[in-house]
Amino acid sequence: MGSLQIHQELVTEAVGKKMCELCPFHAISYDGKKLEITAGCRMCRLCVKNGIPGVITFEETKEQTLDKTKWQGITVFVEQEEGRIHPVSYELLGKAKELSQSCPQQVLAVVIGYGMGEKVKDLISYGADKIYYYEHFELEEFDPGLYTNILQQFIEEVHPSVFMFGATIKGRSLAPRAAARFGTGLTADCTSLLVKDNTDLVQIRPAFGGNIMAQIVTPGARPQFCTVRYKVFDAAAENREAEGEVVYKKLSEMSLRREIRVKRKIRKPDEIDISEAQIIVAVGRGVKDTQGLKMAKELADMLHAQLACTRPLVEKGWFDARRQIGLSGRTVKPKLLITLGISGSVQFAAGMKGAERIIAVNSDKNAAVFDIAHYGFVGDLYEVVPGLLRLIKGEG
Numbered sequence: 001m002g003s004l005q006i007h008q009e010l011v012t013e014a015v016g017k018k019m020c021e022l023c024p025f026h027a028i029s030y031d032g033k034k035l036e037i038t039a040g041c042r043m044c045r046l047c048v049k050n051g052i053p054g055v056i057t058f059e060e061t062k063e064q065t066l067d068k069t070k071w072q073g074i075t076v077f078v079e080q081e082e083g084r085i086h087p088v089s090y091e092l093l094g095k096a097k098e099l100s101q102s103c104p105q106q107v108l109a110v111v112i113g114y115g116m117g118e119k120v121k122d123l124i125s126y127g128a129d130k131i132y133y134y135e136h137f138e139l140e141e142f143d144p145g146l147y148t149n150i151l152q153q154f155i156e157e158v159h160p161s162v163f164m165f166g167a168t169i170k171g172r173s174l175a176p177r178a179a180a181r182f183g184t185g186l187t188a189d190c191t192s193l194l195v196k197d198n199t200d201l202v203q204i205r206p207a208f209g210g211n212i213m214a215q216i217v218t219p220g221a222r223p224q225f226c227t228v229r230y231k232v233f234d235a236a237a238e239n240r241e242a243e244g245e246v247v248y249k250k251l252s253e254m255s256l257r258r259e260i261r262v263k264r265k266i267r268k269p270d271e272i273d274i275s276e277a278q279i280i281v282a283v284g285r286g287v288k289d290t291q292g293l294k295m296a297k298e299l300a301d302m303l304h305a306q307l308a309c310t311r312p313l314v315e316k317g318w319f320d321a322r323r324q325i326g327l328s329g330r331t332v333k334p335k336l337l338i339t340l341g342i343s344g345s346v347q348f349a350a351g352m353k354g355a356e357r358i359i360a361v362n363s364d365k366n367a368a369v370f371d372i373a374h375y376g377f378v379g380d381l382y383e384v385v386p387g388l389l390r391l392i393k394g395e396g
């Protein structure tokens with residue numbers, strides 16, 4: 001790692017103009033007095049290599065010495081709403097336990113709330129060795145500022161190595177705030193996690209539109225923050241024999257300083273969540289009209305399934321974005337997923353690979369979806385689906 005340094009004392013009008021010309025990304029500007037590098041810089045360093053010597057130099061960042069042994073513990077932020085623990089927390093605990101076995105460390109859980117009672121202790125059965133419970137009536141309502149203060153207090157006292165959050169609205173709000181306070185890295189929407197012997201967390205997630213799986217590490221800072229979407233990992237199995245402890249934490253004055261006051265709460269109607277569905281019928285661009293949609297809906301209703309879709313159908317305005325499966329949509333893990341007229345792009349597949357049984361209908365026998373499906377129908381969905389409906393109705 002490093003940065004580009006401009007040595008303005010060497011910049012004359014001729015030098016400035018020449019340096020601007022050689023940047024292929026037009027990321028160098030000269031206003032007649034000063035040379036500047038703009039946000040378009042890709043760090044290709046051609047200005048250092050091919051430019052007028054000494055005008056722009058690359059300075060390596062000095063490696064900070066970090067004693068990793070002082071940062072121990074794989075921590076899960078246990079998210080709750082009105083005392084109900086979000087199921088993603090159990091999935092994170094399951095993964096934390098698995099990681100703690102490959103690189104021995106304690107599994108820690110942080111709970112922030114009020115009146116949670118036995119539910120906090122129950123987390124021991126799901127793999128938490130030590131639970132830090134921050135309880136106060138001021139904490140009943142989620143407040144990003146207040147909750148971040150508490151996470152800061154926890155990190156300063158405990159020095160955890162890893163901090164995992166669900167990629168939920170709350171997790172996505174808290175993790176970057178806390179990471180910024182410690183000047184450390186955060187990898188969002190990880191799909192796989194490994195831990196090295198030196199406690200470095202290898203955070204794996206799709207990048208470049210899902211075309212590569214990036215492995216991201218934070219070797220020079222702690223804690224290592226990551227978020228993981230709901231339904232990506234398996235929930236921890238319950239073990240009533242497991243042992244652990246709950247640490248009831250007192251709150252510092254600083255932690256309880258509020259910047260937001262909740263005056264009134266308006267409950268939103270419950271939303272559909274395709275991530276929770278056991279059976280899903282998903283439609284793609286092969287469904288071309290209302291007749292196709294009607295058929296898919298009838299199939300979904302008969303199977304007590306949720307209807308979901310690919311991104312192009314959201315873009316067409318046919319579906320709400322909450323019904324989109326994939327990299328930029330939801331991750332689903334149903335027992336049965338039926339895809340109708342879906343090609344099986346990497347971006348779509350990223351959100352549904354965990355389905356137990358996948359049945360694909362596509363008219364193109366070479367469609368990528370058949371590589372991930374357990375069963376496939378090569379055919380026109382406008383013929384296959386009515387046939388399926390007749391079979392289910394016992395008319396076939």
Ligand SMILES: Cc1cc2nc3c(=O)[nH]c(=O)nc-3n(C[C@H](O)[C@H](O)[C@H](O)COP(=O)(O)OP(=O)(O)OC[C@H]3O[C@@H](n4cnc5c(N)ncnc54)[C@H](O)[C@@H]3O)c2cc1C
Pocket residue numbers: 208209210283284285286287309310311312313324325326327328329330340341342343344345346347348351361362363364367379380381382
């Ligand atoms: C950064 C990024 C993120 C993205 N995120 C997502 C995401 O989260 N989710 C997502 O879905 N996409 C996402 N995409 C878009 C993705 O790349 C694909 O374009 C999209 O998944 C294709 O949707 P589709 O399968 O419905 O359409 P198509 O790829 O056009 O496939 C339609 C399929 O229908 C079949 N077909 C046509 N007619 C019939 C018929 N009569 N009967 C049977 N089969 C038929 C065709 O053979 C074809 O295979 C993303 C793209 C990018 C760049």
